[in-house]
Amino acid sequence: MTDLVPLVIAAHGTRDAQGLAQTRAFADEVRAALPGVHVELGFVELAEPDVAGAVHNALAHIPDAVPSDEPELVVLPLMLNTGGHVNSDIPEFIEAGRDGHRVSYGGPLLPDPRVRQVLEERINAALAPADGPAWRADDTSLVLVGRGALTTRANAEHYRLTRYVGEEVGFAGAFPSFIQVVRPSVPEALTMAVDAGATQLLVGPNFLFRGRLRTWLSEQVDAWLETHPGIEVRISDVLGPSPLIAEVFADRYREQVGEPGNGDGAPVYLSGVRLAGRRVLVVGAGHVAERRIPRLLEAGARVHVVAPNAGIRVARLAEQGRVDWQQRGFTESDVDEVWFVLAASNDPEVNARVSAEAERQRVFCVRSDKSSDGTAYTPATEEAGGITVAVVGHRNPRRSVRVRDELLKALQV
Numbered sequence: 552m553t554d555l556v557p558l559v560i561a562a563h564g565t566r567d568a569q570g571l572a573q574t575r576a577f578a579d580e581v582r583a584a585l586p587g588v589h590v591e592l593g594f595v596e597l598a599e600p601d602v603a604g605a606v607h608n609a610l611a612h613i614p615d616a617v618p619s620d621e622p623e624l625v626v627l628p629l630m631l632n633t634g635g636h637v638n639s640d641i642p643e644f645i646e647a648g649r650d651g652h653r654v655s656y657g658g659p660l661l662p663d664p665r666v667r668q669v670l671e672e673r674i675n676a677a678l679a680p681a682d683g684p685a686w687r688a689d690d691t692s693l694v695l696v697g698r699g700a701l702t703t704r705a706n707a708e709h710y711r712l713t714r715y716v717g718e719e720v721g722f723a724g725a726f727p728s729f730i731q732v733v734r735p736s737v738p739e740a741l742t743m744a745v746d747a748g749a750t751q752l753l754v755g756p757n758f759l760f761r762g763r764l765r766t767w768l769s770e771q772v773d774a775w776l777e778t779h780p781g782i783e784v785r786i787s788d789v790l791g792p793s794p795l796i797a798e799v800f801a802d803r804y805r806e807q808v809g810e811p812g813n814g815d816g817a818p819v820y821l822s823g824v825r826l827a828g829r830r831v832l833v834v835g836a837g838h839v840a841e842r843r844i845p846r847l848l849e850a851g852a853r854v855h856v857v858a859p860n861a862g863i864r865v866a867r868l869a870e871q872g873r874v875d876w877q878q879r880g881f882t883e884s885d886v887d888e889v890w891f892v893l894a895a896s897n898d899p900e901v902n903a904r905v906s907a908e909a910e911r912q913r914v915f916c917v918r919s920d921k922s923s924d925g926t927a928y929t930p931a932t933e934e935a936g937g938i939t940v941a942v943v944g945h946r947n948p949r950r951s952v953r954v955r956d957e958l959l960k961a962l963q964v
């Protein structure tokens with residue numbers, strides 16, 4: 552028996568025996584990275600058990616006393632990017648299998664620079680194979696192959712990744728392509744690269760494991776080569792099982808259970824952030840917001856408030872033109888172009904969306920209702936004699952306030 556929350560890996564599934572073996576090997580790497588955690592593997596399709604079955608099996612391993620505000624089970628998609636499986640299929644399986652238990656569901660693997668590192672290792676291995684001549688990256692163009700999705704963000708992420716890999720490995724050119732759903736297709740991208748002058752092409756599948764997509768890719772490249780004599784093409788290996796990707800996965804698990812050392816419970820890094828002239832977003836205009844906005848204004852921040860209703864103080868600041876108040880609910884694009892975010896609405900779902908979007912855009916965000924899901928804390932702050940005292944503890948604000956006040960007294964003598 553263990554007192555750690557079990558993990559369900561929600562993988563895609565494949566008919567390809569080698570791909571299935573790779574998936575199982577990956578699950579073993581995750582087990583090695585998370586000692587003591589019971590890990591179940593489930594599939595969205597083409598293999599057994601399905602994710603609902605894996606969730607059901609994992610229920611037997613829930614520890615006896617999980618605090619009521621913590622998850623009893625973590626489910627993570629073993630997928631590179633968002634899309635229909637991540638957004639709909641896996642959540643439906645979780646509903647079907649969880650039997651009333653509290654499940655925390657994390658995000659896909661990308662974007663994480665460690666996954667990109669593994670992709671670049673596979674690509675570099677194909678440039679310099681053990682059994683053939685080494686190719687120089689700057690004589691070669693890259694065609695990076697993504698799965699393709701109905702989700703614009705996932706496709707856009709593939710373009711971004713292509714640019715990164717192209718520059719980091721040092722290719723002469725880098726062309727994104729998709730094996731399914733959207734274009735440019737692989738043959739189209741190969742032709743684009745050749746039209747741009749390339750004669751030596753490295754095709755890099757950004758797929759986790761072997762399977763039908765990888766087989767189609769070889770077939771498409773072979774067919775294209777028949778009509779393009781004189782062009783040389785190499786295809787790199789899929790990402791495959793990798794201890795580094797298992798580490799990323801283990802971190803995703805730790806984020807979900809809020810384990811110390813990974814966010815919650817870890818010490819904060821105090822800085823004096825200089826906000827003069829910089830845009831700051833405050834979501835909510837009630838008690839918490841009105842306590843925090845004056846200090847942001849003192850620091851010279853340009854404060855943008857989004858809230859359907861404002862308390863008297865924030866409404867007055869808006870009338871005076873000292874803050875910009877948009878009288879409506881939060882929308883994700885409010886986070887665009889800001890340097891710092893305070894999620895201070897009284898709706899936990901709204902605060903969760905705010906902090907998720909801030910995380911995505913890599914903007915620090917205080918989440919006032921659930922600090923463990925934010926990336927910054929508000930210290931108990933006061934200024935005296937040209938010195939700013941800021942105290943931050945660990946979710947015990949009243950104690951921080953007491954300590955701050957004692958420090959201020961000491962400064963005054």
Ligand SMILES: C[C@@]1(CC(=O)O)C2=NC(=C\c3[nH]c(c(CCC(=O)O)c3CC(=O)O)Cc3[nH]c(c(CC(=O)O)c3CCC(=O)O)/C=C3\N/C(=C\2)[C@@H](CCC(=O)O)[C@]3(C)CC(=O)O)/[C@H]1CCC(=O)O
Nearest residue numbers: 917919920921922928929930931943944945946947948951
């Ligand atoms: C210091 C101060 C600065 C400021 O806000 O300016 C501050 N909280 C203050 C007041 C206060 N906070 C709370 C109450 C009502 C209850 C009570 O009285 O205890 C009151 C009193 C009031 O509101 O009057 C409840 C509360 N607070 C947090 C959670 C959520 C959670 O922990 O997950 C909940 C439960 C919410 C709920 O129940 O839903 C979280 C955080 N609050 C922090 C800072 C961050 C670092 C804390 C630290 O150093 O430990 C942190 C972690 C993140 C953040 O929000 O930045 C300010 C005193 C200013 C002053 O007096 O000068």
Ligand SMILES: NC(=O)c1ccc[n+]([C@@H]2O[C@H](COP(=O)([O-])OP(=O)(O)OC[C@H]3O[C@@H](n4cnc5c(N)ncnc54)[C@H](O)[C@@H]3O)[C@@H](O)[C@H]2O)c1
Nearest residue numbers: 835836837838839857858859860880881896897901919920
């Ligand atoms: N961290 C802290 O110091 C601390 C202290 C007290 C309370 N809290 C927590 O913070 C939350 C906010 O507390 P409060 O006292 O300021 O609440 P409040 O009720 O005074 O204000 C809530 C604000 O959220 C706004 N809001 C509601 N839905 C919104 C949406 N869709 N988009 C944008 N804004 C929206 C409301 O219009 C209102 O302005 C509470 O739910 C509580 O959990 C935190």
